[in-house]
Amino acid sequence: MLLTQLDAIVDWGRKYSFFLYPFVTACCGMEFMSVAGPRYDLDRFGAALPRFSPRQADLLMVVGTISHKQAPILVKVYNQMTEPKWVFSFGVCATSGGFYDNYATVQGIDTLIPVDVYVPGCPPRPEMVIDGLLKLQEKVAKEKWSDWPRGEALVSKKGR
Amino acid sequence: MNVTLKKLKDSFPDSIIETHSYRGDDTAIVKKEHIVKICEFLRDDGDLLYNFMMDLTAVDYLGREPRFEVVYHFYSLKHNRRVRIKAPVPESNCTIDSIVSLWIGADWFEREVYDLYGIVFKGHPNLKRILLYEGFEGHPLRKDYPVKERQPLIGPKN
Numbered sequence: 001m002l003l004t005q006l007d008a009i010v011d012w013g014r015k016y017s018f019f020l021y022p023f024v025t026a027c028c029g030m031e032f033m034s035v036a037g038p039r040y041d042l043d044r045f046g047a048a049l050p051r052f053s054p055r056q057a058d059l060l061m062v063v064g065t066i067s068h069k070q071a072p073i074l075v076k077v078y079n080q081m082t083e084p085k086w087v088f089s090f091g092v093c094a095t096s097g098g099f100y101d102n103y104a105t106v107q108g109i110d111t112l113i114p115v116d117v118y119v120p121g122c123p124p125r126p127e128m129v130i131d132g133l134l135k136l137q138e139k140v141a142k143e144k145w146s147d148w149p150r151g152e153a154l155v156s157k158k159g160r
Numbered sequence: 161m162n163v164t165l166k167k168l169k170d171s172f173p174d175s176i177i178e179t180h181s182y183r184g185d186d187t188a189i190v191k192k193e194h195i196v197k198i199c200e201f202l203r204d205d206g207d208l209l210y211n212f213m214m215d216l217t218a219v220d221y222l223g224r225e226p227r228f229e230v231v232y233h234f235y236s237l238k239h240n241r242r243v244r245i246k247a248p249v250p251e252s253n254c255t256i257d258s259i260v261s262l263w264i265g266a267d268w269f270e271r272e273v274y275d276l277y278g279i280v281f282k283g284h285p286n287l288k289r290i291l292l293y294e295g296f297e298g299h300p301l302r303k304d305y306p307v308k309e310r311q312p313l314i315g316p317k318n
Contacts, residue, residue, distance in 0.1 A: 067291065067292075068293055068296075069293040104291055112315050
């Protein structure tokens with residue numbers, strides 16, 4: 001009874017204070033800037049401050065296309081983030097490769113790292129991003145103490 | 161009628177293989193050994209002044225000999241004219257001189273052509289792959305590279 005209350009309080013704190021790591025590679029970055037700007041505000045949801053160091057951030061937003069050359073860098077950044085951490089796949093290129101079904105693009109970052117929310121769109125409207133963030137907040141609100149720590153991304157343990 | 165093509169043919173009679181012009185689009189097909197001299201002439205000559213290198217790509221005509229063709233697009237800011245220069249490159253001798261000495265901006269364009277087609281640019285300061293990772297095998301934009309082949313660096317093949 002007490003532990004669930006503790007979980008609820010901790011999750012409440014976590015969901016209303018995301019520190020974003022905007023891993024921006026491509027055009028979706030424009031929409032990210034727009035959603036973090038004054039009109040469609042991310043600050044209202046607590047997700048205001050981007051931290052460009054993986055040690056200090058807890059929400060990795062993968063914004064834009066990830067190429068095969070960039071994939072080990074993404075996995076390294078994910079592994080360096082301290083738990084608890086969540087991954088937000090912003091746009092179709094991060095979700096599934098987008099319309100780049102070719103030799104150079106990772107067909108979805110969930111082949112590399114575990115993803116919590118997928119927001120499709122090319123680029124997604126800021127309202128969609130906010131919807132995704134709200135869904136992530138609902139997910140975080142249901143977490144339990146035993147969920148963390150989870151360990152590093154599986155792809156780096158098995159190799160190719 | 162076309163100042164550019166006429167001057168090119170007069171100055172380099174034995175380097176030009178063919179020229180044609182379609183609705184104002186001038187094209188000259190030149191021998192690849194003389195490409196640097198021709199580009200320098202295009203850039204420096206008073207009537208031509210093609211000082212803006214707009215694009216540098218390649219085309220793979222599989223089944224034709226020579227197989228590749230490196231295509232340059234130039235624009236003259238002063239005269240508001242465009243010209244296209246094509247240089248056929250055979251597969252057996254897949255090299256061409258680099259024009260980085262004339263336009264530094266051609267650096268990354270040539271790296272991209274090397275990465276995706278495998279055409280080596282002699283005299284390039286830093287010829288290595290630009291989009292794909294270092295150990296990638298093959299050159300994807302060649303017509304005999306399978307369309308669906310995937311070589312991920314890490315992660316599953318999909």
